[in-house]
Amino acid sequence: MTEYETILTETRGRVGWITLNRPDALNALNTQVCRDVVAAASAFDADEAIGAIVVTGSERAFAAGADIKEMESKSGLDMVMSDHFGGWAHFAAVRTPVIAAVSGYALGGGCELAMMCDIILAADTAKFGQPEINLGVIPGMGGSQRLVRAVGYYKAADLILTGRMMDAAEAERSGLVSRVVPAADLLAEAQKTAETIASKSLPSLYAAKAVLDAGLETSLAEGLRLERQVFAGLFDTEDQKEGMAAFREKRAPEFEGR
Ligand code: CO8
Numbered sequence: 001m002t003e004y005e006t007i008l009t010e011t012r013g014r015v016g017w018i019t020l021n022r023p024d025a026l027n028a029l030n031t032q033v034c035r036d037v038v039a040a041a042s043a044f045d046a047d048e049a050i051g052a053i054v055v056t057g058s059e060r061a062f063a064a065g066a067d068i069k070e071m072e073s074k075s076g077l078d079m080v081m082s083d084h085f086g087g088w089a090h091f092a093a094v095r096t097p098v099i100a101a102v103s104g105y106a107l108g109g110g111c112e113l114a115m116m117c118d119i120i121l122a123a124d125t126a127k128f129g130q131p132e133i134n135l136g137v138i139p140g141m142g143g144s145q146r147l148v149r150a151v152g153y154y155k156a157a158d159l160i161l162t163g164r165m166m167d168a169a170e171a172e173r174s175g176l177v178s179r180v181v182p183a184a185d186l187l188a189e190a191q192k193t194a195e196t197i198a199s200k201s202l203p204s205l206y207a208a209k210a211v212l213d214a215g216l217e218t219s220l221a222e223g224l225r226l227e228r229q230v231f232a233g234l235f236d237t238e239d240q241k242e243g244m245a246a247f248r249e250k251r252a253p254e255f256e257g258r
Contacts (some may be wrong), residue, residue, distance in 0.1 A: 004036040014051040014198035016044035026064035027057045029109045034087045045094040048257055051198025054190045056101040065108030085141050092116040095206045097197050101190035102126045103183055112141035121190050122168040123183035129165035150176045201239035202257035
């Protein structure tokens with residue numbers, strides 16, 4: 001397995017794990033973290049033996065945001081020319097379902113990284129926020145767009161304009177978090193959820209994620225048309241025949257990813 005500078009990676013069964021590993025900076029996201037996470041996620045995504053990816057941090061912090069010390073002295077032109085953070089789009093584009101397992105701080109870019117994932121599992125210690133306004137800037141990795149879609153305008157505006165944090169219970173109530181679990185159970189619950197996902201047919205997982213994502217950016221009529229097309233396309237897979245035969249024969253399906 002490739003060695004990375006700022007993350008740890010591991011495979012557990014059909015699940016690929018990415019653990020952010022900059023403990024001295026509360027996993028602040030610098031350009032190297034972006035490079036490492038994108039490379040690791042792309043490698044897992046290209047591997048048919050992997051059916052789900054988990055991204056996590058430490059107990060204290062999922063990630064406390066973009067690396068302020070790295071950004072501080074940059075000019076607007078530097079940001080544009082280096083496409084600072086543009087690389088994260090590659091992470092958001094992986095086809096494999098991704099679970100964010102969040103404990104502690106998920107602030108700024110950390111909250112935005114969690115929102116690039118498909119499922120957000122939160123420890124009861126998790127704290128979410130977009131505090132960029134306290135630094136004289138605004139969210140820059142999707143917070144002003146994905147947070148509104150997740151929690152609605154008024155909750156998103158409350159968080160982005162005040163810079164306050166919300167705890168796991170409020171995040172779950174608001175629809176940002178899929179589920180809250182006791183902190184001690186977070187990683188086991190993430191693995192269990194990822195295993196459940198990874199046991200499904202890979203083509204149908206890719207299809208479900210693609211259609212879910214597309215629905216966030218299109219009209220209902222267009223989204224329904226796409227869903228019907230993709231649904232029909234899955235009837236050309238062996239896994240659809242296997243899944244439906246297994247139902248009829250009252251047994252568990254054995255998907256081959258074909
Ligand atoms: N960047 C760099 N270093 C950080 C960051 C960060 N975001 N967060 C924490 N650290 C460092 C601290 O500087 C400290 O280092 P040192 O020991 O060398 O001083 C270490 O991590 C531990 O942090 P604290 O001592 O501050 O720990 P506390 O428990 O007292 O506080 C907090 C924890 C509340 C999380 C606090 O660290 C904090 O407020 N962090 C900053 C949170 C923040 O503002 N995040 C938003 C950053 S901006 C952003 O994410 C924009 C994203 C989009 C950019 C796109 C550009 C195109």
